[in-house]
Amino acid sequence: MVLIYSGKPIANEISYAKNIFSQMLGLMLHKSIPEDFALIFVLKRSGTVGVHMLFMLFPIDVIFLDADKKIIGTATLKPWTGHKRMKGVKYIIEMNQGTVERFNLVPGEQMTFKQTTF
Template sequence: MLLKSNGDVIASDVEYAKSMFSQAKGLMFRSSVPDSYAMIFILPSPKKISLHMLFVPFPLDVLFLGADKRIVKTTYLRSWVGLGDSGEKIKYIIELPAGAVSRSDLSVGDHVMFDGS
């Protein structure tokens, strides 16, 4: 479960990408994800990250989080051609279906909660 700090549900169908392979693959080659979905990338240590949407045929909203699980940046990535970067060192990346950031009223500075460290 992915929650806002006030307990509101952002996503109930959560998948974790912890291994190097699962992080490299991400959501490539999937045809879609449900509206209640989130993929959470847990990096071994904080670092700057760049993302691409090659082989991802649907758009995404992305949250970049610091080690304290606070949002440091949000971005929208277009299907197939989207590119994005964290801009600073981060510990977590959360990929959500496009529109999830506005639906959940998320913004920089917000704290999110999830299992897995």
């Protein structure tokens, strides 16, 4: 699976948080993640969501997507103190801090999750 933005891959290693348990855990207690890693939360329905940083050991960038996988907001959150709420969210992507800036991820732009085949 590849995460694509503006026709370019920004993550080649992807995990999904599809159930309540995996969504509750997220990246908590991980010491780090690979540079090209993304954790994608797939919510049952679009709505207002909050992301917290309790038990997180490193800062992350969070990308909020609507049901059409368009970016509706981004945030850089710090361990233990960060928190962000957003309306109209269907997908949440957590990546290493600096990803949003490095790839110039901006609201209104499209993201794609593409299955890779070998």
